[in-house]
Every structure is written in structure tokens, then in C-alpha cells.
Amino acid sequence: MTATAEAPTKAGEVPSFDVTLRIQRMDPDGTPDHPAGEEYWEEFTLTMHGTDRVLDALHKIKWDVDGSLAFRRSCAHGVCGSDAMRINAKNRLACKTLLKDLNPKRPITIEPIKGLPVEKDLIVDMEPFFASYREIMPFLMTSGPTPERERLQSPEERARFDDTTKCIMCAACTTSCPVFWTDGQYFGPQAIVGAHRFIFDSRDEGEWDRLEILNDKAGVWKCRTAFNCTEACPRGIEVTKAISEVKKALNTGAV
Amino acid sequence: MSTADATTPVVEPLRPIRSGRSRNHAEQWSWLFMRGSGVLLLVLIFTHLFINLFSGDGVNQIDFAFVAGKWASPVWKIWDFVMLVLAMIHGGNGMRLLINDYARETWMRKTLKTLLTACVATIVVLGSLVIFTFDPCPLDASGDLLPGVPTFCEDVR
Numbered sequence: 001m002t003a004t005a006e007a008p009t010k011a012g013e014v015p016s017f018d019v020t021l022r023i024q025r026m027d028p029d030g031t032p033d034h035p036a037g038e039e040y041w042e043e044f045t046l047t048m049h050g051t052d053r054v055l056d057a058l059h060k061i062k063w064d065v066d067g068s069l070a071f072r073r074s075c076a077h078g079v080c081g082s083d084a085m086r087i088n089a090k091n092r093l094a095c096k097t098l099l100k101d102l103n104p105k106r107p108i109t110i111e112p113i114k115g116l117p118v119e120k121d122l123i124v125d126m127e128p129f130f131a132s133y134r135e136i137m138p139f140l141m142t143s144g145p146t147p148e149r150e151r152l153q154s155p156e157e158r159a160r161f162d163d164t165t166k167c168i169m170c171a172a173c174t175t176s177c178p179v180f181w182t183d184g185q186y187f188g189p190q191a192i193v194g195a196h197r198f199i200f201d202s203r204d205e206g207e208w209d210r211l212e213i214l215n216d217k218a219g220v221w222k223c224r225t226a227f228n229c230t231e232a233c234p235r236g237i238e239v240t241k242a243i244s245e246v247k248k249a250l251n252t253g254a255v
Numbered sequence: 256m257s258t259a260d261a262t263t264p265v266v267e268p269l270r271p272i273r274s275g276r277s278r279n280h281a282e283q284w285s286w287l288f289m290r291g292s293g294v295l296l297l298v299l300i301f302t303h304l305f306i307n308l309f310s311g312d313g314v315n316q317i318d319f320a321f322v323a324g325k326w327a328s329p330v331w332k333i334w335d336f337v338m339l340v341l342a343m344i345h346g347g348n349g350m351r352l353l354i355n356d357y358a359r360e361t362w363m364r365k366t367l368k369t370l371l372t373a374c375v376a377t378i379v380v381l382g383s384l385v386i387f388t389f390d391p392c393p394l395d396a397s398g399d400l401l402p403g404v405p406t407f408c409e410d411v412r
């Protein structure tokens with residue numbers, strides 16, 4: 001290769017740009033400008049890099065601009081499921097969303113996930129979500145003596161529920177569901193995903209206990225096949241398909 | 256052991272937020288019914304639309320005589336009756352789902368569902384009466400046929 005003209009950026013340098021974050025805020029104790037519990041929008045303009053994610057921008061605000069901003073995060077790498085939020089009106093993980101993929105020329109809106117009570121800024125009370133998960137009994141249920149060694153399973157048996165083992169309990173699916181927004185009693189997609197993981201596991205014997213629970217008034221029949229959950233899942237789980245498989249098991253009586 | 260028992264705090268199990276399980280699989284039947292009736296309605300409604308609006312002279316043919324002619328046959332009487340009942344129960348059950356979604360207070364749910372049931376029942380009863388007590392050859396006060404009745408009324412008299 002011949003020598004090229006001087007590049008506008010130095011080799012290895014990541015281009016930077018200005019981006020505005022429009023964040024929905026709420027302080028349960030109130031601030032000088034906002035009474036306790038009021039929801040309001042606040043804008044922050046930052047200089048960020050092409051490799052930065054929404055979470056990096058939130059860190060920058062919290063660490064350098066406004067320490068009172070409240071949000072959850074733990075792993076920062078899409079594993080723990082702490083930082084699901086509504087970014088540009090779609091549920092996503094802040095740590096898996098690059099700013100440059102969101103059109104940084106326009107303000108990026110960030111809200112807490114919908115349908116759960118907001119505690120402060122982007123932090124919601126996850127308890128109703130976890131309560132639904134507990135109700136479908138997310139643990140191995142067996143009868144008979146415990147075997148001496150592992151409970152074996154063929155690759156085909158494993159493949160039936162492989163997709164739903166990937167769930168990280170981020171609540172992006174449940175809080176994207178229009179039925180959950182209007183009726184918080186609905187178990188929600190995640191609880192059905194959690195149940196699916198055991199119902200279709202050949203080693204588990206509690207499938208009919210769980211199916212009976214999901215046959216409830218607030219169970220799978222509330223699902224209207226909106227597909228919001230499948231679109232929201234940061235793990236790429238086919239949530240709507242899993243829900244349909246549970247409906248089919250209930251309708252045919254065969255797991 | 257015993258000292259540990261005395262000092263170990265008892266952790267209350269977290270209570271589930273829902274209680275009282277399914278009533279005779281009602282929601283499952285509702286779900287299956289919406290799909291079953293949906294398939295039937297597809298056939299019933301589109302055949303109905305085709306016969307009334309498309310075949311023959313199309314939409315211009317619809318007048319009293321056209322309806323009277325159709326209802327002279329028991330097939331169309333039954334057809335329209337099934338369409339009426341299925342559409343009303345299907346639509347009524349669909350509205351019940353929406354009420355369950357949106358109405359949070361028990362009194363509101365009860366009120367709306369009572370109103371809904373009353374509407375469905377009234378429309379089914381009125382519609383059925385129209386279909387089954389229909390007179391294709393109505394007479395005026397002097398005992399003559401009203402204008403616009405189908406031609407077969409002349410023969411019937």
C-alpha cells in the first residue's frame with residue numbers, strides 16, 4: 001500500500017460527539033425545584049465517544065455532573081439484568097445499547113420501565129415482578145429418592161427449553177407488555193418464561209402444578225400475542241413462542 | 256442446637272400476591288371460543304358480505320324485497336341467526352376481556368359487565384325476534400299489500 005494522505009483523526013482515536021440525554025426523574029423526598037414524588041424531565045448534554053453505551057453516559061452524569069441521579073446497574077455487561085430501562089420508548093439494557101446506534105443527533109429519552117412503581121428516578125420496585133416469578137415455583141421438583149449422580153438428559157430433551165434458560169430476569173419483557181401495563185395482576189411474560197424452563201425440562205416433575213397456576217385468570221390466557229416481549233428481550237429469547245408452547249400444552253394436555 | 260433455635264429469627268415466607276385459583280378453566284374456554292368463533296365468523300361474515308354486496312346487482316339490490324326474499328329460505332334465517340348470536344357472544348366476551356384489563360375497582364368491573372350483559376342480551380333478543388317473526392308480505396290498514404314487498408306476495412294472497 002502507498003502512503004495515504006493525513007487522516008483527520010489519529011490512528012486508534014475514537015471519534016467523539018455531543019449527545020443530549022433527556023431523563024425522566026422523580027425524587028420521593030423532593031428537590032428545591034420539584035415537590036416530593038413529582039415526575040419531571042431533565043436534560044444533560046455530554047461529550048461521548050463512539051464506543052460508549054447509554055450506561056457510560058449515565059455514569060458520566062452521576063460521577064461528574066449530578067450525583068443525585070439514581071439508577072441500577074451491577075455487571076455492566078448484559079449479564080445481571082439490573083439496568084433495563086425505557087430508552088427512546090423501547091425497553092433495553094443501558095449496558096448493551098451503544099449511543100451511536102440511537103441517533104445521537106437527537107435527544108435520547110430515558111425513562112424507568114413501565115408498569116412497576118417508581119422509587120426514584122430510573123429505579124422501580126421490582127417486588128411485584130419477583131412475586132410472579134416465585135408463584136410459578138422456579139425450582140426443580142422431583143419425586144423418589146435422589147439419584148447417586150447427575151440426572152441425565154439427552155441433547156434433544158435439553159433443546160426443548162434451552163431458549164428459556166437464558167433469562168436474566170431484567171423485566172424488559174414484562175414491562176413492555178400492554179396487558180401488564182393495564183392489569184398488573186397478569187403474571188407477565190417473564191413468569192411464563194421462567195415456568196417454561198421447568199415445564200419442558202424432562203428431569204422436572206412439577207409441570208402440571210405450574211401449568212395449573214398459569215391456567216389462572218391472571219395467567220397465559222391474558223396474553224394477546226402482541227410480541228412486545230420478544231422484541232424487548234435483550235437475550236433474544238423468543239418469549240411469545242414460549243408462551244404459545246405453554247398454551248398448547250394446556251390445550252392438548254401433553255407436555 | 257436448642258440455643259440456636261431460640262435465637263434464629265423466623266423468616267416468614269413471602270406471601271404470593273394472588274390467591275384463589277382458576278374457576279373450571281373458564282379463561283381457557285374463553286380463549287378457545289374466541290378462536291373457534293373467529294374462524295366461523297370469518298366464513299359467515301364474508302359469505303354474507305359477498306351475497307349482499309357483490310353477487311347479482313351488488314349493493315344496489317338491497318331493499319325490503321331482497322331481505323324478504325332471503326328470509327323466505329330457512330337457510331338464511333339460520334345463517335343470520337347464528338351470525339348474530341356468535342358475533343354478539345364473541346364481541347361481548349372480547350369486551351369482557353377489555354373490562355378485566357382496564358377496570359381496576361371491583362364495583363366498576365361489576366357495573367360494566369352488568370351493562371355489557373344487558374346490551375348483548377337485548378340485541379340478541381331483538382335481532383332474533385326480527386329474524387323469526389319477520390312478515391315478508393305486510394298489509395296496510397285497508398288490507399292491501401304495502402308497496403315494495405316481494406313479487407311472490409301476489410301469488411301467496
Ligand code: HEM
Nearest residue numbers: 223224225289290293294296297300342345346349350352
Ligand atoms: C371476521 C371474523 C372475526 C375473527 C376471525 C375474529 C377473531 C378474533 C380473535 C382470534 C380474538 C382473540 C384475540 C386474542 O385473544 O388475542 C378476537 C377478539 C375480539 N373480537 Fe373478534 N373476530 C372476528 C369478528 C369480530 C366481530 C364481528 C366483533 C364484534 C362484534 C369482534 C369483537 C372482538 C373483540 C371486542 C375482541 C377482544 C379484543 C381483545 O381481546 O383485545 N370480533 N377476535
Ligand code: SF4
Nearest residue numbers: 167168170171173233
Ligand atoms: S425473558 Fe428476556 S426480557 Fe424477559 S426478563 Fe428474561 S431476559 Fe429479560
Ligand code: FES
Nearest residue numbers: 076078080081095
Ligand atoms: S448492568 Fe448487568 S445487565 Fe446491564
